[in-house]
Structures are given as C-alpha cells and as structure tokens.
Amino acid sequence: MTSDHSIKLVLEDGSEFAGKAFGSYTPASGEVVFNTAMTGYPESLTDPSYKGQILVLTYPLIGNYGVPEDKLEYEMYKYYESYALHISGLIISDYTEEYSHWNANKSLGKWLDEFNIPGIYGIDTRELTKVIREKGAMLGKIMTGDKDIDWYDPNKENLVARVSSKERKVYGNGKYRILLVDCGVKYNIIRNLIKRDAKVILVPWDWDLSKEEYDGLFISNGPGDPKMCIQTIQSLSMEYKRELPIYGICLGNQLMALAAGADTYKLKYGHRSHNQPVMLTGTNNAYITSQNHGYAIDNSSLPKQWKPLFTNLNDDTNEGMKHTVKPFFSTQFHPEASSGPTDTEFLFDRFMDTVKEYARKRRASNSEQ
Numbered sequence: 001m002t003s004d005h006s007i008k009l010v011l012e013d014g015s016e017f018a019g020k021a022f023g024s025y026t027p028a029s030g031e032v033v034f035n036t037a038m039t040g041y042p043e044s045l046t047d048p049s050y051k052g053q054i055l056v057l058t059y060p061l062i063g064n065y066g067v068p069e070d071k072l073e074y075e076m077y078k079y080y081e082s083y084a085l086h087i088s089g090l091i092i093s094d095y096t097e098e099y100s101h102w103n104a105n106k107s108l109g110k111w112l113d114e115f116n117i118p119g120i121y122g123i124d125t126r127e128l129t130k131v132i133r134e135k136g137a138m139l140g141k142i143m144t145g146d147k148d149i150d151w152y153d154p155n156k157e158n159l160v161a162r163v164s165s166k167e168r169k170v171y172g173n174g175k176y177r178i179l180l181v182d183c184g185v186k187y188n189i190i191r192n193l194i195k196r197d198a199k200v201i202l203v204p205w206d207w208d209l210s211k212e213e214y215d216g217l218f219i220s221n222g223p224g225d226p227k228m229c230i231q232t233i234q235s236l237s238m239e240y241k242r243e244l245p246i247y248g249i250c251l252g253n254q255l256m257a258l259a260a261g262a263d264t265y266k267l268k269y270g271h272r273s274h275n276q277p278v279m280l281t282g283t284n285n286a287y288i289t290s291q292n293h294g295y296a297i298d299n300s301s302l303p304k305q306w307k308p309l310f311t312n313l314n315d316d317t318n319e320g321m322k323h324t325v326k327p328f329f330s331t332q333f334h335p336e337a338s339s340g341p342t343d344t345e346f347l348f349d350r351f352m353d354t355v356k357e358y359a360r361k362r363r364a365s366n367s368e369q
Contacts, residue, residue: 005145007120009054009091009128012139012151017128022095023112023119025144029152030054030088032140033294034129037274040339041108042067045087046080048163048184049250049292051223052154054089054140056132058125062092066104067111074171074194079103081186081338085115086163086223088152089142091128095121118142136268137294155266155294159224160184160232160251164205171200176355179214181205181232183222183251188338192345193218196352206231209239216245216355219252221334226254226264226295233258240328245358247351248330250293253320256330263301267317270294271332274340277313278320278333286313287343289333296332297321327354 007021011032034056035044041062044050068079077083090112097107112119120142132138139151163184172194180190180202193200201212209217217239219232226233229251236259239246248256254264271291279286287310297318299308309329310319320331329351335344 007118007142007144009120009123010141010143011131013135015131017091017120017123019091019120019122021118021144022109022121023090024116026116026118027142027144027147027149028054028089028118029139029141029149031137031154032056032091032132033137033270033272034058034125034132035272035292037339040274042079043081043339044292045085045090046077046082047186047292048082048086049221049223051086051159051163051184052152052157053087053223054091054142055087056091056125056128058093058129060093060125061096062121063095063097063108064099065101066099067106067108068101068103069105074191076171076187076190081188082163085112085117087117089117090119091123091125092119092121093123093125095119118144132269137270154223155225157224158228160205160222160229163223165202166204168204168207169202171202172198174198176215176352176359177201177213178216178218178355179203179209179212180218181207181209181220181252183220183229183232183255185220185222186334186336186338188336189218189220189249192336192348193352196348198352205229207235209235214244215359216247216351218351219246219248219255219330221250221252221292223251225266226251226258229255240326243326245327245351245354246329247347249334249336250291250332253330253332254295254297256328257297257302257306257321260306261303262306263298264295265298267294267296271312274337276333278310279313280310281308288341289319289335289344290337290341291333293332327358
C-alpha cells in the first residue's frame with residue numbers, strides 16, 4: 001500500500017517534511033506527537049489516547065512484523081487495545097510491505113488504508129522529534145498533492161466523548177464487581193482485571209455512577225484535556241463519599257485530581273514511550289513504565305490528605321497520587337503496559353487486594369446487622 005504520490009507534513013511553525021505515501025492517500029490534520037518505543041505499533045495505533053493526533057514513531061523500521069489477526073478474547077480483540085485505529089496520521093522513517101511474523105495477516109499499509117488513515121515514510125523522524133522537543137507539541141497537517149486542509153486542534157474538543165463506549169457492557173464473571181468508567185479504555189486494563197477475579201461493568205464517561213453497586217471503581221485512560229470531562233469529574237467527586245477502593249490510570253489520574261480539587265496543565269510535548277522511569281515516593285524504588293499523555297497534575301495544587309505517589313525521573317512531573325486515609329490511588333503511567341514493559345502490573349494486584357479486603361469487611365458488617 002505504498003505510492004509515489006506527493007505527500008508532506010506541514011507544522012504550524014512553517015516547517016515542512018516531504019516523504020513517500022503509504023496507507024490511505026488522503027489529507028489529515030491534528031496534533032503532532034512522538035513515541036520512542038521500539039515495538040508495539042499495533043497496540044499504539046489502537047490506543048484511544050491518540051485520538052486526534054498525528055503520531056511520529058522514532059524507531060527507524062516500522063511495519064516489518066505486519067499486523068496481527070483479528071482474534072477475539074473476552075469479546076475483545078486479543079492483540080489490539082480497542083476496536084479501531086484512532087490516530088489521524090502516521091509518520092515513520094522507513095517502511096516495508098514485506099512483513100514477516102507468525103501472527104501477521106496483513107501489512108501496516110493495508111491496515112491504515114482500511115481506516116482511511118494516511119502514512120508518510122522516508123522522513124527523518126529524529127530531526128522531526130528534535131523540532132517537537134524544542135518547540136513543543138504542534139498542530140500539523142498531512143497534505144497530499146495540491147490538496148490543503150484546515151488546521152485541527154484536538155485539545156479544544158471533548159475527545160473522550162468520541163472514544164468512550166455509548167452503552168453499559170459487562171466483561172467476565174468474577175466474584176468482585178469493578179465499575180470501569182470508559183474514557184477511552186485500553187483493552188488490556190479489562191484483561192488484567194478479569195484475570196484477577198473481577199466482573200467488569202464498563203460504563204460511558206458521563207454515566208450516573210450513583211446508581212451502580214460495586215466493590216471497586218476504576219477510571220480509565222483516555223485522550224485530550226481532562227477538564228473537558230466535566231460530568232466525570234462531578235460524578236467522581238460524589239463517589240469519593242462512598243469510601244470504596246478507587247484506582248485511576250493516565251487520564252483517570254488527572255480526573256481523580258480534578259475531582260479532589262487539584263489542577264492540571266498541558267505538558268510541553270507529553271510522555272509517549274515504553275521507557276519512562278518513575279520513582280515510588282519515599283523509596284529508592286524506580287520502575288520503567290509505558291506512558292501516553294499530554295497533560296499532568298500540578299503537585300502544588302493537591303489538597304490536604306492527597307500526596308504524590310510516583311514521580312517522573314526525567315522531568316519531576318507527577319506520575320500518580322494517593323489519599324492518605326481513604327483507599328484511593330492513581331498512576332499517570334500504564335501498569336497494563338500493552339505492549340510493555342510489565343514492571344508495574346503488580347498495581348492491579350494491589351488494587352484488587354484492597355477491593356477484596358473492603359468487600360470482606362462490608363459483607364461481614366452486613367451479616368452482623
């Protein structure tokens with residue numbers, strides 16, 4: 001799915017990068033961001049947190065292991081992180097249609113074409129990344145031939161409303177009821193909960209949580225500015241009164257902070273890779289994590305009884321928080337880490353252990369009444 005047609009990436013600062021086309025030959029616009037991971041493009045492209053973004057992959061060779069089959073597990077695509085591709089465009093250095101992998105059934109170019117997403121290769125992605133690092137994430141547009149397209153700023157739109165489920169769904173049949181607020185959830189979060197004896201009740205981002213009974217509440221990752229999710233923030237602040245276990249990941253971390261009364265801000269170019277080091281507060285324990293976000297919590301705005309849980313060792317930004325009394329905590333990084341690393345998957349165990357403890361106490365209390 002390659003062509004010799006004219007195609008280029010134009011940044012809002014006037015920079016232009018010409019290359020060769022693959023995927024769908026169509027113009028596109030969005031925020032240009034970069035990811036430094038060496039593997040995992042099927043997982044990254046299906047991550048809803050990339051909604052509205054033109055993704056630059058810095059690893060030089062992309063497409064060599066193709067795209068895996070559409071196999072279902074727990075009523076979800078086993079090898080993807082959602083039901084569709086969410087990026088607006090893909091920028092890579094080199095590309096090959098001659099993929100080779102035991103699980104591949106199509107090329108990356110064909111996959112992009114199926115979702116009408118343009119790709120460009122033959123670009124110096126490391127130079128492009130240096131531009132973004134110095135000037136910050138910028139708007140960009142992919143132009144095909146003489147066709148122009150308007151600038152599109154995804155951060156001015158409620159992207160969560162676009163990627164969230166439109167209905168209530170149930171996954172698994174475990175003993176413990178986990179209410180999962182879908183702000184753009186990655187499937188591997190659901191898989192990890194199911195493996196730990198959970199019955200996952202997935203609800204839309206603006207769902208009335210007060211009408212649900214659960215043993216634990218989970219706030220998922222998702223795209224865009226967390227302040228756009230007003231209904232989620234308001235609903236979550238009410239759920240704090242129940243004092244049942246709550247865990248938030250990525251956007252969920254930011255939403256929990258806003259619901260607690262803290263503030264968030266936009267990062268210069270965000271964290272998007274499989275190799276972000278974080279430190280557990282109060283220890284010398286460091287972990288290598290997978291991340292994909294453009295916003296962060298302002299630690300100085302955290303109210304009393306909320307404390308930072310992890311810190312990014314590259315730029316000292318917030319990587320999670322916890323309540324000092326109630327069973328609430330969150331992480332900015334992705335412990336489910338599809339496609340890796342899995343160093344912090346133990347946090348699912350910690351959450352579910354807390355869920356089980358509170359469930360036992362509540363059932364024991366009910367039996368005494």
